[in-house]
Amino acid sequence: MSEEIKNEEIIEEEVVEEVSEVAEETTGATTEKTDLELAQEKADDFENKYLRAHAEMQNIQRRASEERQTLQRYRSQDLAKKILPSLDNLERALAVEGLTDDVKKGIEMVQDSLLQALKEEGVEEVETTTFDPNLHMAVQTLPADDDNPADTIAQVFQKGYKLHERLLRPAMVVVYN
Amino acid sequence: MSEEIKNEEIIEEEVVEEVSEVAEETTGATTEKTDLELAQEKADDFENKYLRAHAEMQNIQRRASEERQTLQRYRSQDLAKKILPSLDNLERALAVEGLTDDVKKGIEMVQDSLLQALKEEGVEEVETTTFDPNLHMAVQTLPADDDNPADTIAQVFQKGYKLHERLLRPAMVVVYN
Numbered sequence: 405m406s407e408e409i410k411n412e413e414i415i416e417e418e419v420v421e422e423v424s425e426v427a428e429e430t431t432g433a434t435t436e437k438t439d440l441e442l443a444q445e446k447a448d449d450f451e452n453k454y455l456r457a458h459a460e461m462q463n464i465q466r467r468a469s470e471e472r473q474t475l476q477r478y479r480s481q482d483l484a485k486k487i488l489p490s491l492d493n494l495e496r497a498l499a500v501e502g503l504t505d506d507v508k509k510g511i512e513m514v515q516d517s518l519l520q521a522l523k524e525e526g527v528e529e530v531e532t533t534t535f536d537p538n539l540h541m542a543v544q545t546l547p548a549d550d551d552n553p554a555d556t557i558a559q560v561f562q563k564g565y566k567l568h569e570r571l572l573r574p575a576m577v578v579v580y581n
Numbered sequence: 582m583s584e585e586i587k588n589e590e591i592i593e594e595e596v597v598e599e600v601s602e603v604a605e606e607t608t609g610a611t612t613e614k615t616d617l618e619l620a621q622e623k624a625d626d627f628e629n630k631y632l633r634a635h636a637e638m639q640n641i642q643r644r645a646s647e648e649r650q651t652l653q654r655y656r657s658q659d660l661a662k663k664i665l666p667s668l669d670n671l672e673r674a675l676a677v678e679g680l681t682d683d684v685k686k687g688i689e690m691v692q693d694s695l696l697q698a699l700k701e702e703g704v705e706e707v708e709t710t711t712f713d714p715n716l717h718m719a720v721q722t723l724p725a726d727d728d729n730p731a732d733t734i735a736q737v738f739q740k741g742y743k744l745h746e747r748l749l750r751p752a753m754v755v756v757y758n
Contacts, residue, residue, distance in 0.1 A: 454634055
């Protein structure tokens with residue numbers, strides 16, 4: 405802060421009365437007049453900038469944290485999806501006639517360990533009791549009757565899977581309607 | 582901004598000389614003196630806060646971006662690790678005597694599709710040419726000779742896997758030394 409400005413401020417009380425009339429005509433003083441105004445404007449400006457930056461920072465942190473949680477929660481989605489055909493193949497292998505007990509046991513072990521690995525990551529089979537278009541794809545329909553009311557699932561062609569609440573693939577089903 | 586302060590600033594040039602001597606003794610003027618100083622201090626203070634907040638914001642964004650990339654790159658790590666025992670079981674199943682061609686083909690299909698899924702996520706088998714303690718675990722050693730120099734791998738008991746440059750598990754090997 406310049407010495408000039410300090411002096412100017414200090415003398416205010418003594419001289420403010422006698423100069424009040426000439427003040428408006430003193431155009432050369434405009435620069436001095438704006439020193440305080442400018443400082444206050446600058447202070448206000450940076451206060452606003454600071455507050456905005458601070459709020460934005462919190463938003464960024466919040467968004468980053470949410471994003472991190474989502475990434476963590478669904479991190480296994482791609483690999484899990486790619487593993488599903490292997491599960492289908494294992495089921496088909498188990499359906500082959502004339503498997504020895506050893507081979508059957510071996511295939512079941514692989515199947516169990518895959519299902520267990522997927523389960524630990526949040527992957528579950530889609531339930532197939534009542535038809536739900538969000539979870540099932542009807543590849544065939546049968547006429548509903550008294551024993552089999554509409555939306556009852558008659559048969560599952562291929563199992564569906566979901567990761568937490570996200571569908572990895574729908575179950576392929578035959579449904580009464 | 583008060584009228585008083587405006588006047589004070591305007592008259593600076595006219596009176597600054599005659600009041601310079603009394604300025605230091607005029608204690609009552611201290612409040613006025615600090616108006617501009619306070620405003621400038623406040624401006625400096627918020628400018629610093631703003632600059633710090635801005636720099637911190639960029640750091641947070643950079644760190645969040647790096648973290649996101651790492652999470653993406655290694656997202657399949659846990660599921661991949663859990664799938665490795667299934668691959669072991671498939672290899673053991675294929676080694677069983679007297680498999681029919683159909684069963685063998687079925688098991689190989691599962692094996693291929695699992696390996697393909699893992700490969701697409703960045704998982705690869707650990708190479709087993711020369712012994713590397715970062716990639717291999719020596720479960721047994723054989724005496725090295727002219728045909729088999731030290732650090733040559735004699736046999737692989739269990740395959741090792743890595744996800745990009747991260748080791749998921751070491752290969753279990755027999756090594757000459």
